[in-house]
Amino acid sequence: MRIVDIREKTVSIASPIANAYIDFSKMTCSVVAVVTDMIREGKPVIGYGFNSNGRYGQGALMRDRFLARITEADPESLIDKEHNNLDPFAIWKTLMTNEKPGGHGERSVAVGTIDMAVWDAVAKIEGKPLYRLLADRYRSGVADDKVWVYAAGGYYYPGKDDAKLQDEMRSYLDRGYDVVKMKIGAAPLAEDIRRIESVLKVVGDGRRLAVDANGRFDQDTAIAYAEALKPYNLFWYEEAGDPLDYALQAELAKHYDLPMATGENLFSHQDARNLLRHGGMRSDRDYVQFDCALSYGLVEYMRTLEVMEDMGWSSRRVVPHGGHQMSLNIAAGLHLGGNESYPDVFQPFGGFADGIRVENSYVALPDIPGVGFEAKSALYAVMRELGEG
Ligand SMILES: O=C([O-])CC(=O)C(=O)O
């Protein structure tokens, strides 16, 4: 058993939307195909992966060093003899040969994307949905049969007025979501409050609305927003300040008793540990949003989950960023609290399997081997062109 080829390409996920920090007019992502010599249903098994929005495609890093480390390795060294399968942990270690610690970012995206494709291949070789494989191997066979999801959107874009924002949020509720998320921080506070109030008219209750500042605020602004947001009793207040400014987050916690969320831009278990050590995050109410696709993949994610457990955090406090099927599998298989969903943006990479409905804000997973990409036809078309083309 061996990996015979790894292919990558960069695809556009550009759109006119903006959050408080960036617009997505030039956004790209990497797609990876790990081609193996294992045959299932008459065809070679190919594992697929992609990186979630917000960081750009990582083809250069992959081509410059990561892919060759795998293709040049002794194939025997990448095999999990116990399960007669590829070994994602050995592959991860090989990918990270001669990489110094620290400085996570970009490289963590390249590795996270390859790791996703490896796990997809492993689950396909084992003939199981990935979430089932994860539950069987790591959670005594107990998987969640559905995952809580919320609808993320509410972006700024040219010509978007409050009525359009309300229409967008109404359409999420119509599609079965209970909680929606909108962007804040690209407009002055008073204008954001007007936008929030207009969304509350649609969703009815602050507990059904989360807001995301994308790391835009300095400490004073973060606290000013906290004071203004408090009366609305929102679902969460996300990424108020710079993702690595743990002191800011800890100070914010002193001014804001309601749930906070952050972590989508922390890319290693060491960064996650620093957040929990120093960021004032409260394990009884706050949420962490680490995204495996951006943070060295599932091999590293398991380390992050271990860090959380060691520090007294339930895995149910994790609701990953990224709205992709990989995190959905991790959520169901390793018992996270839910997953982000982008019903309308970042297509075809955002969203879940075709024909799977959101019911009372929960989704089920398709019963096919792997991550489930083959059950999302628009996404699979892009992947297949790379893997089989
Ligand atoms: O706008 C973005 O960069 C995405 C984001 O923060 C989220 O989904 O929470």
Ligand SMILES: [Mg+2]
């Ligand atoms: Mg966010």
